[in-house]
Amino acid sequence: MNLSVIIACYNAGDTIVMQLEALAQQKWSEPWEIIFADNGSTDETIASIEKFQNKIPNLRLVDASKKRGAAHARNVGVSIAKGKALAFCDADDIIAPSWVAAMGEALKKYDFVAGQKDYKKLNEPWVFECFGIQETGLHEAAGYLPFAGANNLGVKRSIHEAIGGFDESILGIEDVDYCWRIQQSGTKLHYIPEALIYFRFRHTLKGMYLRSWNMGCQEPLLYRKHLPKGMPRLITWKTFVKAAVVLPLHLLLKVRDKKSLGRWLMDFAWRTGQFKGCIQYGYNPFTQLNFG
Template sequence: MKLSVIIPCLNAADTISLQLEALAKQEWSEPWEVIIADNGSCDQTVAIAQNYQERLPKLQIVDASSKSGAAHARNVGASVAKGEALVFCDADDEVAPGWVAAMGEALSKYDLVGGRNEHWKLNEPWLVKIYGCQEGDGIFMNHPYLPLQSGCNLGVKRSLHEAIGGFDENIFILDDVDYSWRLQQVGIKPHEVKDALVHYRFRNSIIGICRRAWDMGRQEALLYKKHRSMGMPQLMSWKSFVRTAVMFPLRFLLLKVRNKVSLTQCLMDLAWRGGQLRGCIKYGYLPF
Protein backbone atom coordinates (compact mmCIF):
# COMPACT_ATOMS: atom_id res chain seq x y z
CA MET A 1 0.00 0.00 0.00
CA LYS A 2 1.46 3.33 -1.06
CA LEU A 3 -0.79 5.77 0.76
CA SER A 4 -3.19 5.86 3.71
CA VAL A 5 -5.68 8.73 4.01
CA ILE A 6 -6.61 9.20 7.68
CA ILE A 7 -9.70 11.12 8.76
CA PRO A 8 -10.30 11.78 12.48
CA CYS A 9 -13.94 12.48 13.20
CA LEU A 10 -16.42 13.21 15.98
CA ASN A 11 -20.13 13.72 15.34
CA ALA A 12 -19.53 14.60 11.70
CA ALA A 13 -22.82 13.26 10.31
CA ASP A 14 -23.65 16.60 8.68
CA THR A 15 -20.41 16.81 6.69
CA ILE A 16 -18.59 13.49 6.34
CA SER A 17 -20.60 12.30 3.33
CA LEU A 18 -19.32 15.28 1.31
CA GLN A 19 -15.73 14.34 2.15
CA LEU A 20 -16.22 10.64 1.42
CA GLU A 21 -18.01 11.45 -1.83
CA ALA A 22 -15.02 13.52 -2.90
CA LEU A 23 -12.62 10.72 -1.97
CA ALA A 24 -14.70 8.14 -3.84
CA LYS A 25 -14.15 10.17 -7.02
CA GLN A 26 -10.36 10.38 -6.63
CA GLU A 27 -8.14 8.61 -9.16
CA TRP A 28 -4.54 7.49 -8.70
CA SER A 29 -2.61 4.68 -10.32
CA GLU A 30 -1.05 3.51 -7.04
CA PRO A 31 -2.85 1.59 -4.26
CA TRP A 32 -4.32 3.72 -1.45
CA GLU A 33 -6.79 3.37 1.41
CA VAL A 34 -9.03 5.51 3.59
CA ILE A 35 -9.22 5.15 7.37
CA ILE A 36 -12.01 6.76 9.42
CA ALA A 37 -10.85 7.10 13.04
CA ASP A 38 -14.01 7.73 15.03
CA ASN A 39 -13.41 9.57 18.30
CA GLY A 40 -16.69 8.52 19.93
CA SER A 41 -19.46 9.88 17.71
CA CYS A 42 -22.99 9.60 19.08
CA ASP A 43 -24.72 10.58 15.83
CA GLN A 44 -24.88 8.76 12.47
CA THR A 45 -21.24 9.38 11.50
CA VAL A 46 -20.21 5.71 11.53
CA ALA A 47 -23.36 4.54 9.76
CA ILE A 48 -22.85 7.10 7.00
CA ALA A 49 -19.21 6.05 6.60
CA GLN A 50 -20.24 2.39 6.36
CA ASN A 51 -22.45 3.24 3.39
CA TYR A 52 -19.31 4.16 1.44
CA GLN A 53 -17.48 0.86 1.90
CA GLU A 54 -18.66 -0.43 -1.47
CA ARG A 55 -17.55 2.70 -3.31
CA LEU A 56 -14.32 2.84 -1.31
CA PRO A 57 -13.40 -0.86 -0.98
CA LYS A 58 -10.25 -0.06 0.98
CA LEU A 59 -12.18 1.98 3.56
CA GLN A 60 -11.59 1.08 7.21
CA ILE A 61 -13.57 2.42 10.15
CA VAL A 62 -11.75 2.15 13.48
CA ASP A 63 -12.77 2.93 17.04
CA ALA A 64 -10.65 5.77 18.42
CA SER A 65 -12.86 6.65 21.37
CA SER A 66 -10.63 5.62 24.26
CA LYS A 67 -9.30 9.19 24.58
CA SER A 68 -10.78 12.48 23.42
CA GLY A 69 -9.06 14.57 20.80
CA ALA A 70 -8.11 14.63 17.14
CA ALA A 71 -4.50 13.80 18.02
CA HIS A 72 -5.54 10.48 19.53
CA ALA A 73 -7.82 9.69 16.59
CA ARG A 74 -5.05 10.44 14.11
CA ASN A 75 -2.63 8.21 16.02
CA VAL A 76 -5.12 5.34 16.12
CA GLY A 77 -5.73 5.71 12.39
CA ALA A 78 -2.00 5.70 11.72
CA SER A 79 -1.50 2.60 13.88
CA VAL A 80 -3.70 0.47 11.59
CA ALA A 81 -2.61 2.11 8.33
CA LYS A 82 -0.88 -0.06 5.73
CA GLY A 83 0.51 2.79 3.65
CA GLU A 84 4.15 3.74 3.29
CA ALA A 85 2.98 7.35 3.59
CA LEU A 86 0.22 8.92 5.67
CA VAL A 87 -2.05 11.76 4.60
CA PHE A 88 -4.39 13.54 7.00
CA CYS A 89 -7.57 15.45 6.21
CA ASP A 90 -10.72 16.35 8.16
CA ALA A 91 -14.31 15.11 8.10
CA ASP A 92 -15.84 18.57 7.67
CA ASP A 93 -13.83 19.62 4.61
CA GLU A 94 -13.81 18.47 0.98
CA VAL A 95 -10.76 17.38 -0.99
CA ALA A 96 -10.67 18.68 -4.56
CA PRO A 97 -10.26 16.44 -7.62
CA GLY A 98 -6.68 15.18 -7.97
CA TRP A 99 -5.88 15.65 -4.29
CA VAL A 100 -4.90 12.03 -3.56
CA ALA A 101 -2.69 11.79 -6.65
CA ALA A 102 -1.01 15.13 -5.92
CA MET A 103 -0.24 14.20 -2.32
CA GLY A 104 0.83 10.68 -3.25
CA GLU A 105 3.21 11.85 -5.97
CA ALA A 106 4.65 14.52 -3.69
CA LEU A 107 5.33 11.98 -0.94
CA SER A 108 7.31 9.87 -3.39
CA LYS A 109 9.79 12.78 -3.53
CA TYR A 110 9.50 14.56 -0.18
CA ASP A 111 9.19 13.47 3.45
CA LEU A 112 6.73 16.12 4.70
CA VAL A 113 4.17 17.86 2.51
CA GLY A 114 1.17 20.12 2.80
CA GLY A 115 -1.44 21.21 0.28
CA ARG A 116 -3.33 24.45 -0.15
CA ASN A 117 -6.70 25.38 1.32
CA GLU A 118 -9.53 27.18 -0.49
CA HIS A 119 -12.26 28.92 1.52
CA TRP A 120 -15.03 30.15 -0.76
CA LYS A 121 -16.82 26.92 -1.69
CA LEU A 122 -17.96 25.80 1.78
CA ASN A 123 -18.30 29.17 3.53
CA GLU A 124 -20.45 32.26 3.30
CA PRO A 125 -18.54 35.36 2.09
CA TRP A 126 -18.64 37.12 5.48
CA LEU A 127 -16.79 34.17 7.06
CA VAL A 128 -13.97 34.32 4.52
CA LYS A 129 -13.59 38.07 5.04
CA ILE A 130 -13.30 37.64 8.81
CA TYR A 131 -10.13 35.60 8.45
CA GLY A 132 -8.69 37.68 5.59
CA CYS A 133 -7.91 34.59 3.54
CA GLN A 134 -9.68 35.38 0.29
CA GLU A 135 -6.75 34.04 -1.74
CA GLY A 136 -6.53 30.79 0.20
CA ASP A 137 -3.54 29.58 2.17
CA GLY A 138 -1.08 26.73 2.52
CA ILE A 139 2.07 26.21 4.58
CA PHE A 140 2.77 29.45 6.46
CA MET A 141 6.48 29.86 5.84
CA ASN A 142 6.90 33.24 7.55
CA HIS A 143 6.26 32.21 11.15
CA PRO A 144 9.05 33.57 13.40
CA TYR A 145 9.78 30.09 14.79
CA LEU A 146 9.13 27.42 12.16
CA PRO A 147 6.67 27.06 9.24
CA LEU A 148 3.09 26.24 10.24
CA GLN A 149 1.15 23.31 8.80
CA SER A 150 -2.46 22.28 9.25
CA GLY A 151 -3.62 18.73 9.87
CA CYS A 152 -6.48 19.20 7.39
CA ASN A 153 -4.06 18.85 4.45
CA LEU A 154 -0.82 17.22 5.59
CA GLY A 155 1.22 14.24 4.45
CA VAL A 156 4.26 12.49 5.92
CA LYS A 157 6.31 9.35 5.48
CA ARG A 158 5.06 6.68 7.87
CA SER A 159 8.55 6.00 9.23
CA LEU A 160 8.89 9.64 10.33
CA HIS A 161 5.49 9.63 11.99
CA GLU A 162 6.59 6.64 14.03
CA ALA A 163 10.04 8.09 14.72
CA ILE A 164 8.63 11.15 16.54
CA GLY A 165 5.92 9.18 18.34
CA GLY A 166 2.97 10.54 16.37
CA PHE A 167 0.78 13.42 17.49
CA ASP A 168 1.00 14.71 21.06
CA GLU A 169 -2.30 13.60 22.62
CA ASN A 170 -1.97 16.14 25.44
CA ILE A 171 -2.58 18.94 22.95
CA PHE A 172 -6.23 19.08 21.90
CA ILE A 173 -6.00 21.94 19.40
CA LEU A 174 -2.82 22.88 17.51
CA ASP A 175 -1.57 19.29 17.82
CA ASP A 176 -0.95 19.50 14.06
CA VAL A 177 1.29 22.55 14.50
CA ASP A 178 3.24 20.79 17.25
CA TYR A 179 3.51 17.68 15.05
CA SER A 180 4.95 19.62 12.11
CA TRP A 181 7.34 21.53 14.35
CA ARG A 182 8.69 18.33 15.91
CA LEU A 183 9.31 16.89 12.45
CA GLN A 184 11.14 20.05 11.46
CA GLN A 185 13.22 19.94 14.63
CA VAL A 186 14.73 16.64 13.47
CA GLY A 187 15.64 18.19 10.14
CA ILE A 188 12.57 17.49 7.96
CA LYS A 189 11.60 20.45 5.79
CA PRO A 190 7.97 20.88 4.64
CA HIS A 191 7.17 21.09 0.94
CA GLU A 192 4.01 22.77 -0.33
CA VAL A 193 1.97 20.91 -2.96
CA LYS A 194 0.00 23.56 -4.82
CA ASP A 195 -2.14 21.01 -6.71
CA ALA A 196 -3.34 19.31 -3.51
CA LEU A 197 -6.35 21.51 -2.82
CA VAL A 198 -8.79 21.17 0.09
CA HIS A 199 -12.02 23.14 0.39
CA TYR A 200 -11.87 24.21 4.04
CA ARG A 201 -14.89 24.83 6.27
CA PHE A 202 -14.96 27.51 8.99
CA ARG A 203 -17.23 27.57 12.03
CA ASN A 204 -20.42 29.22 10.77
CA SER A 205 -21.64 31.16 13.82
CA ILE A 206 -20.20 33.99 15.88
CA ILE A 207 -20.41 31.86 19.03
CA GLY A 208 -18.65 28.96 17.33
CA ILE A 209 -15.93 31.23 15.96
CA CYS A 210 -15.29 32.81 19.36
CA ARG A 211 -15.31 29.48 21.16
CA ARG A 212 -12.67 28.14 18.78
CA ALA A 213 -10.60 31.33 19.15
CA TRP A 214 -10.71 30.89 22.93
CA ASP A 215 -9.68 27.24 22.70
CA MET A 216 -6.83 28.01 20.31
CA GLY A 217 -5.55 30.82 22.52
CA ARG A 218 -5.65 28.55 25.55
CA GLN A 219 -3.73 25.80 23.75
CA GLU A 220 -1.21 28.28 22.34
CA ALA A 221 0.10 28.81 25.86
CA LEU A 222 0.67 25.07 26.25
CA LEU A 223 2.29 24.84 22.81
CA TYR A 224 4.60 27.78 23.46
CA LYS A 225 5.57 26.44 26.87
CA LYS A 226 6.51 23.11 25.33
CA HIS A 227 8.61 24.61 22.54
CA ARG A 228 10.31 27.37 24.50
CA SER A 229 12.85 24.81 25.74
CA MET A 230 13.45 23.83 22.11
CA GLY A 231 14.56 27.28 21.04
CA MET A 232 11.28 28.99 20.30
CA PRO A 233 11.44 32.79 20.69
CA GLN A 234 9.11 34.63 23.06
CA LEU A 235 5.96 35.25 20.99
CA MET A 236 3.36 36.03 23.67
CA SER A 237 3.64 39.23 25.69
CA TRP A 238 1.66 40.63 28.61
CA LYS A 239 1.53 43.87 26.61
CA SER A 240 -0.74 42.20 24.06
CA PHE A 241 -3.29 41.46 26.79
CA VAL A 242 -3.28 45.09 27.94
CA ARG A 243 -3.52 46.33 24.36
CA THR A 244 -6.53 44.12 23.63
CA ALA A 245 -8.32 45.22 26.82
CA VAL A 246 -7.79 48.88 25.88
CA MET A 247 -8.61 48.55 22.19
CA PHE A 248 -11.81 46.51 22.60
CA PRO A 249 -14.00 49.42 23.84
CA LEU A 250 -12.13 51.90 21.65
CA ARG A 251 -13.15 50.00 18.54
CA PHE A 252 -16.78 50.68 19.39
CA LEU A 253 -16.22 54.27 20.48
CA LEU A 254 -14.28 55.04 17.29
CA LEU A 255 -16.96 53.35 15.17
CA LYS A 256 -14.53 50.72 13.90
CA VAL A 257 -17.20 48.06 14.46
CA ARG A 258 -19.66 48.71 11.64
CA ASN A 259 -20.93 45.35 10.42
CA LYS A 260 -21.05 41.63 11.12
CA VAL A 261 -17.51 41.09 9.88
CA SER A 262 -15.87 43.78 12.03
CA LEU A 263 -17.98 42.79 15.07
CA THR A 264 -16.94 39.16 14.78
CA GLN A 265 -13.29 40.10 14.27
CA CYS A 266 -13.42 42.21 17.43
CA LEU A 267 -15.07 39.48 19.50
CA MET A 268 -12.77 36.81 18.07
CA ASP A 269 -9.68 38.81 19.01
CA LEU A 270 -10.99 39.30 22.54
CA ALA A 271 -11.79 35.57 22.87
CA TRP A 272 -8.36 34.61 21.54
CA ARG A 273 -6.51 36.86 23.98
CA GLY A 274 -8.76 35.73 26.81
CA GLY A 275 -7.96 32.12 25.94
CA GLN A 276 -4.24 32.91 25.92
CA LEU A 277 -4.48 34.49 29.36
CA ARG A 278 -6.44 31.50 30.67
CA GLY A 279 -3.85 29.17 29.18
CA CYS A 280 -0.97 31.08 30.73
CA ILE A 281 -2.59 30.66 34.14
CA LYS A 282 -3.56 27.02 33.63
CA TYR A 283 -0.24 25.84 32.17
CA GLY A 284 2.11 28.13 34.07
CA TYR A 285 3.42 29.95 31.02
CA LEU A 286 4.86 33.39 31.78
CA PRO A 287 4.26 35.80 28.88
CA PHE A 288 7.44 37.82 29.34
Protein backbone atom coordinates in the same frame (compact mmCIF):
# COMPACT_ATOMS: atom_id res chain seq x y z
CA MET B 1 -0.13 -0.28 0.36
CA ASN B 2 1.60 2.95 -0.68
CA LEU B 3 -0.64 5.56 0.93
CA SER B 4 -3.03 5.66 3.89
CA VAL B 5 -5.46 8.57 4.13
CA ILE B 6 -6.29 9.21 7.80
CA ILE B 7 -9.42 11.18 8.70
CA ALA B 8 -10.27 11.97 12.33
CA CYS B 9 -13.99 12.57 12.80
CA TYR B 10 -16.39 13.58 15.54
CA ASN B 11 -20.08 14.39 15.02
CA ALA B 12 -19.51 15.35 11.39
CA GLY B 13 -22.88 14.06 10.22
CA ASP B 14 -23.80 17.36 8.55
CA THR B 15 -20.73 17.45 6.31
CA ILE B 16 -19.09 14.04 6.06
CA VAL B 17 -21.15 12.77 3.12
CA MET B 18 -19.66 15.47 0.88
CA GLN B 19 -16.16 14.38 1.87
CA LEU B 20 -17.05 10.71 1.32
CA GLU B 21 -18.37 11.51 -2.14
CA ALA B 22 -15.14 13.34 -2.93
CA LEU B 23 -13.11 10.36 -1.73
CA ALA B 24 -15.18 8.02 -3.89
CA GLN B 25 -14.19 10.02 -6.98
CA GLN B 26 -10.44 9.85 -6.34
CA LYS B 27 -8.22 8.05 -8.84
CA TRP B 28 -4.61 7.03 -8.37
CA SER B 29 -2.76 4.25 -10.13
CA GLU B 30 -1.16 2.89 -6.97
CA PRO B 31 -2.72 1.10 -3.95
CA TRP B 32 -4.12 3.35 -1.23
CA GLU B 33 -6.61 3.14 1.62
CA ILE B 34 -8.86 5.37 3.72
CA ILE B 35 -9.16 5.12 7.50
CA PHE B 36 -11.80 7.04 9.41
CA ALA B 37 -10.89 7.29 13.09
CA ASP B 38 -14.05 8.14 15.01
CA ASN B 39 -13.57 10.04 18.25
CA GLY B 40 -16.90 9.07 19.78
CA SER B 41 -19.57 10.46 17.44
CA THR B 42 -23.18 10.38 18.62
CA ASP B 43 -24.82 11.57 15.39
CA GLU B 44 -25.02 10.01 11.91
CA THR B 45 -21.27 10.07 11.27
CA ILE B 46 -20.64 6.35 11.64
CA ALA B 47 -23.78 5.38 9.71
CA SER B 48 -22.73 7.63 6.83
CA ILE B 49 -19.26 6.06 6.68
CA GLU B 50 -20.69 2.54 6.73
CA LYS B 51 -22.96 3.34 3.76
CA PHE B 52 -19.87 4.12 1.66
CA GLN B 53 -17.89 0.99 2.54
CA ASN B 54 -19.32 -0.80 -0.49
CA LYS B 55 -18.63 2.18 -2.74
CA ILE B 56 -15.03 2.91 -1.76
CA PRO B 57 -12.43 0.11 -1.86
CA ASN B 58 -10.16 -0.15 1.18
CA LEU B 59 -12.33 2.09 3.37
CA ARG B 60 -12.03 1.24 7.05
CA LEU B 61 -13.55 2.62 10.24
CA VAL B 62 -11.81 2.42 13.61
CA ASP B 63 -13.03 3.33 17.08
CA ALA B 64 -10.83 6.11 18.45
CA SER B 65 -13.08 7.20 21.32
CA LYS B 66 -10.87 6.19 24.24
CA LYS B 67 -9.46 9.70 24.58
CA ARG B 68 -10.83 13.07 23.47
CA GLY B 69 -9.17 14.94 20.62
CA ALA B 70 -8.18 14.80 16.98
CA ALA B 71 -4.57 14.01 17.92
CA HIS B 72 -5.60 10.76 19.59
CA ALA B 73 -7.93 9.85 16.72
CA ARG B 74 -5.20 10.39 14.11
CA ASN B 75 -2.70 8.35 16.11
CA VAL B 76 -5.20 5.49 16.37
CA GLY B 77 -5.82 5.69 12.63
CA VAL B 78 -2.09 5.50 11.92
CA SER B 79 -1.73 2.52 14.26
CA ILE B 80 -3.80 0.33 11.91
CA ALA B 81 -2.65 1.92 8.66
CA LYS B 82 -0.88 -0.21 6.07
CA GLY B 83 0.65 2.56 3.97
CA LYS B 84 4.29 3.60 3.87
CA ALA B 85 3.09 7.19 3.55
CA LEU B 86 0.30 9.00 5.42
CA ALA B 87 -2.04 11.77 4.28
CA PHE B 88 -4.32 13.63 6.69
CA CYS B 89 -7.52 15.50 5.92
CA ASP B 90 -10.70 16.39 7.81
CA ALA B 91 -14.29 15.15 7.70
CA ASP B 92 -15.84 18.61 7.33
CA ASP B 93 -13.76 19.75 4.34
CA ILE B 94 -13.82 18.50 0.74
CA ILE B 95 -10.76 17.24 -1.12
CA ALA B 96 -10.35 18.23 -4.77
CA PRO B 97 -10.61 15.50 -7.45
CA SER B 98 -6.84 14.92 -7.77
CA TRP B 99 -5.93 15.29 -4.08
CA VAL B 100 -5.02 11.64 -3.38
CA ALA B 101 -2.86 11.37 -6.49
CA ALA B 102 -1.14 14.69 -5.72
CA MET B 103 -0.38 13.61 -2.17
CA GLY B 104 0.76 10.17 -3.22
CA GLU B 105 3.12 11.48 -5.88
CA ALA B 106 4.46 14.26 -3.63
CA LEU B 107 5.33 11.75 -0.91
CA LYS B 108 7.42 9.79 -3.39
CA LYS B 109 9.61 12.87 -3.77
CA TYR B 110 9.46 14.46 -0.33
CA ASP B 111 9.16 13.21 3.25
CA PHE B 112 6.83 15.91 4.56
CA VAL B 113 4.31 17.95 2.56
CA ALA B 114 1.38 20.31 2.91
CA GLY B 115 -1.23 21.15 0.29
CA GLN B 116 -3.23 24.19 -0.74
CA LYS B 117 -6.52 25.41 0.76
CA ASP B 118 -9.39 27.16 -0.96
CA TYR B 119 -11.34 29.17 1.63
CA LYS B 120 -14.10 30.59 -0.55
CA LYS B 121 -16.02 27.65 -2.02
CA LEU B 122 -17.56 26.35 1.23
CA ASN B 123 -17.93 29.64 3.11
CA GLU B 124 -20.24 32.61 2.82
CA PRO B 125 -18.41 35.85 1.92
CA TRP B 126 -18.92 37.41 5.36
CA VAL B 127 -17.43 34.32 7.02
CA PHE B 128 -14.35 34.28 4.79
CA GLU B 129 -13.86 38.03 5.23
CA CYS B 130 -14.37 37.73 8.97
CA PHE B 131 -11.44 35.34 9.31
CA GLY B 132 -9.36 37.54 6.99
CA ILE B 133 -7.10 34.70 5.83
CA GLN B 134 -5.18 35.40 2.65
CA GLU B 135 -2.70 32.52 2.67
CA THR B 136 -3.41 29.45 0.61
CA GLY B 137 -0.27 27.50 1.53
CA LEU B 138 1.99 27.35 4.56
CA HIS B 139 1.47 29.52 7.62
CA GLU B 140 4.27 31.33 9.42
CA ALA B 141 4.85 31.82 13.12
CA ALA B 142 6.66 35.11 13.69
CA GLY B 143 10.36 34.36 13.61
CA TYR B 144 9.89 30.60 13.83
CA LEU B 145 9.16 27.52 11.74
CA PRO B 146 6.34 27.29 9.17
CA PHE B 147 3.38 25.01 9.75
CA ALA B 148 0.22 23.73 8.10
CA GLY B 149 -3.05 22.29 9.35
CA ALA B 150 -3.56 18.55 9.60
CA ASN B 151 -6.54 19.00 7.28
CA ASN B 152 -4.08 18.85 4.36
CA LEU B 153 -0.83 17.26 5.41
CA GLY B 154 1.28 14.31 4.25
CA VAL B 155 4.27 12.54 5.81
CA LYS B 156 6.28 9.36 5.55
CA ARG B 157 5.08 6.91 8.16
CA SER B 158 8.61 6.34 9.46
CA ILE B 159 8.90 10.04 10.34
CA HIS B 160 5.52 10.08 12.08
CA GLU B 161 6.60 7.13 14.19
CA ALA B 162 10.06 8.58 14.88
CA ILE B 163 8.60 11.67 16.58
CA GLY B 164 5.91 9.71 18.42
CA GLY B 165 2.95 10.93 16.38
CA PHE B 166 0.65 13.78 17.41
CA ASP B 167 0.93 15.09 20.97
CA GLU B 168 -2.38 14.06 22.53
CA SER B 169 -2.04 16.56 25.39
CA ILE B 170 -2.59 19.47 22.97
CA LEU B 171 -6.15 20.04 21.78
CA GLY B 172 -6.96 22.07 18.68
CA ILE B 173 -3.48 23.17 17.58
CA GLU B 174 -1.73 19.82 17.85
CA ASP B 175 -0.95 20.04 14.13
CA VAL B 176 1.26 23.11 14.71
CA ASP B 177 3.29 21.19 17.28
CA TYR B 178 3.43 18.21 14.92
CA CYS B 179 4.84 20.31 12.08
CA TRP B 180 7.40 21.95 14.32
CA ARG B 181 8.64 18.69 15.84
CA ILE B 182 9.08 17.10 12.42
CA GLN B 183 11.10 20.08 11.24
CA GLN B 184 13.14 20.10 14.44
CA SER B 185 14.07 16.49 13.62
CA GLY B 186 15.62 17.71 10.36
CA THR B 187 12.81 17.18 7.82
CA LYS B 188 11.72 20.11 5.67
CA LEU B 189 8.05 20.92 5.06
CA HIS B 190 7.31 21.26 1.32
CA TYR B 191 4.33 23.09 -0.16
CA ILE B 192 2.38 21.14 -2.82
CA PRO B 193 -0.23 23.41 -4.48
CA GLU B 194 -1.63 20.52 -6.53
CA ALA B 195 -2.95 18.89 -3.34
CA LEU B 196 -6.01 21.10 -2.98
CA ILE B 197 -8.77 20.98 -0.39
CA TYR B 198 -11.85 23.14 0.09
CA PHE B 199 -11.77 24.32 3.69
CA ARG B 200 -14.84 24.94 5.83
CA PHE B 201 -14.81 27.55 8.59
CA ARG B 202 -17.17 27.68 11.56
CA HIS B 203 -20.27 29.39 10.23
CA THR B 204 -21.80 30.80 13.42
CA LEU B 205 -20.61 33.51 15.78
CA LYS B 206 -20.67 31.00 18.64
CA GLY B 207 -18.59 28.52 16.66
CA MET B 208 -16.05 31.19 15.73
CA TYR B 209 -15.80 32.31 19.34
CA LEU B 210 -15.27 28.80 20.70
CA ARG B 211 -12.66 27.95 18.05
CA SER B 212 -10.61 31.06 18.88
CA TRP B 213 -11.02 30.52 22.63
CA ASN B 214 -9.71 26.97 22.38
CA MET B 215 -6.75 28.01 20.25
CA GLY B 216 -5.89 30.81 22.68
CA CYS B 217 -6.10 28.46 25.67
CA GLN B 218 -3.75 25.95 24.05
CA GLU B 219 -1.14 28.40 22.73
CA PRO B 220 0.71 28.87 26.05
CA LEU B 221 1.08 25.09 26.34
CA LEU B 222 2.42 24.91 22.80
CA TYR B 223 4.77 27.85 23.28
CA ARG B 224 6.06 26.66 26.64
CA LYS B 225 6.91 23.34 25.03
CA HIS B 226 8.88 24.97 22.21
CA LEU B 227 10.61 27.87 23.99
CA PRO B 228 13.57 25.63 24.99
CA LYS B 229 13.93 24.66 21.32
CA GLY B 230 14.56 28.20 20.10
CA MET B 231 11.08 29.60 19.65
CA PRO B 232 10.80 33.35 20.36
CA ARG B 233 8.39 34.50 23.08
CA LEU B 234 5.22 35.31 21.15
CA ILE B 235 3.13 36.00 24.27
CA THR B 236 4.50 38.72 26.57
CA TRP B 237 3.02 41.15 29.07
CA LYS B 238 2.72 43.65 26.22
CA THR B 239 0.31 41.25 24.49
CA PHE B 240 -2.27 41.66 27.24
CA VAL B 241 -1.70 45.37 27.86
CA LYS B 242 -2.26 46.06 24.17
CA ALA B 243 -5.36 43.85 24.10
CA ALA B 244 -6.82 45.63 27.14
CA VAL B 245 -6.52 48.95 25.31
CA VAL B 246 -7.30 47.96 21.74
CA LEU B 247 -10.23 45.55 22.19
CA PRO B 248 -12.59 48.04 23.93
CA LEU B 249 -11.73 50.72 21.35
CA HIS B 250 -12.42 48.33 18.46
CA LEU B 251 -15.73 47.33 20.03
CA LEU B 252 -16.81 50.97 20.18
CA LEU B 253 -15.36 52.20 16.90
CA LYS B 254 -15.19 49.27 14.47
CA VAL B 255 -18.01 46.84 15.23
CA ARG B 256 -20.74 47.77 12.79
CA ASP B 257 -22.03 44.54 11.25
CA LYS B 258 -21.94 40.76 11.58
CA LYS B 259 -18.53 40.49 9.95
CA SER B 260 -16.88 43.07 12.23
CA LEU B 261 -18.61 41.57 15.27
CA GLY B 262 -17.30 38.14 14.37
CA ARG B 263 -13.79 39.50 13.93
CA TRP B 264 -13.97 41.23 17.32
CA LEU B 265 -15.38 38.17 19.09
CA MET B 266 -12.55 36.01 17.73
CA ASP B 267 -9.90 38.52 18.84
CA PHE B 268 -11.50 38.78 22.30
CA ALA B 269 -11.80 35.00 22.66
CA TRP B 270 -8.23 34.46 21.49
CA ARG B 271 -6.65 36.93 23.92
CA THR B 272 -8.77 35.90 26.92
CA GLY B 273 -8.07 32.27 26.06
CA GLN B 274 -4.35 33.01 26.02
CA PHE B 275 -4.61 34.59 29.47
CA LYS B 276 -6.40 31.54 30.83
CA GLY B 277 -3.83 29.25 29.19
CA CYS B 278 -0.93 31.16 30.75
CA ILE B 279 -2.39 30.46 34.19
CA GLN B 280 -3.41 26.88 33.42
CA TYR B 281 -0.12 25.81 31.85
CA GLY B 282 2.35 27.90 33.84
CA TYR B 283 3.48 30.22 31.08
CA ASN B 284 4.71 33.48 32.62
CA PRO B 285 4.47 36.35 30.09
CA PHE B 286 6.26 38.76 32.47
CA THR B 287 9.64 37.05 32.74
CA GLN B 288 11.86 34.63 30.91
CA LEU B 289 10.88 31.99 33.45
CA ASN B 290 7.77 29.84 33.66
CA PHE B 291 5.65 29.34 36.75
CA GLY B 292 6.04 26.06 38.58
